[in-house]
Amino acid sequence: MMKPFVPTLCLAALTACTSGNAGSTTETPAQTRRAITQLLATQTAAWNRGDVAGFMQGYWRSDSLVFIGKSGLTYGWQPTLDNHRRSYPNPAAMGQLRFEGLRVTPDGPEAAHVVGRWHLTRPGLGDLQGHYLLVLRHLNGQWVIVADHSS
Known part of the structure; x- marks a missing residue:
């Protein structure tokens, strides 16, 4: 049975993928x-040095960014950053991030998605892990995450 949030995720991802200023790319x-x-490597490095704002540089700086996590939907770059800062207030809480099993799939010249697994190693606090689906767009000459569903 399809869960109610799945159509919402699909609609949000499609909307994000068809709006904004697309930057033409001729990448293979x-x-x-x-x-x-x-x-993703740049994001991981930022996270692992305790730099949440640096980690967020990989996301679309737009009110249309959508992040779906265990607490529900968050729209916008700043609210997503604020949520990350609340959830991970210091480097110990952030732990060390590792992405595994990445499957990067181009969906055309200006869109792609990534499926993978994330793992936070947090000594003394307990490790966290889950899976994610990222939707990316090539905007203004760079790839950015426009939708993130992490569980």
């Missing part, structure tokens, strides 16, 4: 995969 699928893998 392999180049797209490398660029997105590098974006």
